[in-house]
Amino acid sequence: MILVTGATGTVGSEAVQLLSARHQPARALVRDPDRVTNRTDLADEIEIVTGDFDRPDTLDAALHGVDTVVLVSPAVPAQEIAVIDSAVRQGVSHIVKITSKASADSPVDRRRGQARIEAHLAATGVAHTLLRSNAYLQNLLALAPMIRQTRGFVMSAGDGQVGMIDARDVAAAATAIATAPSTRAAPTGSPALL
Template sequence: MILVLGATGGIGGEVCRLLKHEGTPFRAMARKQEQIDCFHKDGVDAVRGDLDRPETLTAAMTGIDTLFLVTAPTQAQVAQETAAINAAKRAGVGRIVKISASDCNVRSKIPWAKSHALIDHHLRASGVEWTILMPTAFMQNFLWFTKPVAKGYLPLGAGKGSVSWIDTRDIARVAVTVLMQDGHSRATYFLTGPETFDMAEAARQLAKVTGHGVRYLDLPGPVFRTVLRLTGNSRWMANGLVAQFSDMVAGHHDIDPTGEVERLTGQPPKDFATFLRDHRDAFAKAA
């Protein structure tokens, strides 16, 4: 039995959908009873558990042999995922499939990059078998900028750097493949989209899907931070994104396409044009 953490999020929710489609037994974990009720209405086994309350995790993991671990980037991420790993070990879970990040490093100035590195080290030393998936930046992050794009601007602090952006649906597809197969223990997979492009190219593709001109604005750090705050990001998240774009992207440190998505799943990852077509309505409604 597979237990899916982060089951109400973007990647975890897609993992649940794909596992259900495949007819693979799994259980979703969520914090709120109304979320549990929604899963039950959809015919999905679900259990309450809270990563901020480690005492709730052992019961949630009873009878589980494989754990899918993904959490949102927050200041509590290290404590939450470490608690999940420890609970899995106590419950006798045999393997953990974890979503990490391609830029993780214990000395990184990017908070979630450092967090993932610390958690990955803890997982590898836990004694539980593991598979770690390390995706690059998510295409879905462009949805933060639907309103400025509607006004003809893509405001980022990325310089001329390029990124191998990946659709989170492809991350979920790889995760489900790994969860359903043997042979991935102690493996680390770097996941990317099929192409690398800079923000000027992103703006050109956004212009095609929206039907109006979109210009990339390369913002200084303080201005980019202000834009991020105005688009609903917390101060912690905004500071982290400024660090990520100024270092990893503008500094040309992101990785090139790896081909791992197609190698593992047999299907190529979605390109940016496909992502934009699939989310055309989100950009259209912001206009």
């Protein structure tokens, strides 16, 4: 059984759709089940479960009987660490973490948070795969007003180059890893740069 967190977000919802298309038994963890759209498009193998990263009891219930977690969230350390700790308690064997460039000394808060989460995950000893996607193409739509006004956009990289990827490709990679143990051949925790 695979659990996908963030199942109503861009990457998580796509991962759930891909698992559904494969008729792969999975759970979609959501805070608000009313946000699940197109439930009729999902195969019967997809179970919708309600959980809250700030309530470990809901996480333990959602992770009961799960083998693999696709961990997608906004990188709030306390919340992702709660999911990881629940996964350990429930005997999860593999975590596919969607992350980004992680650096403990980065001036970017999100990157420091990712470093903290990744360090905690590594310390648990649970087998894991890190998918380090940098920036989603879908997010450019939110920058459209700035691009229209300035003919450019500003990101935390300053004048640096930013590698972008379609969130659907990240979901496809996460799904492939979660459903095929042979794709986990890299050493535990080795990042896959997307």
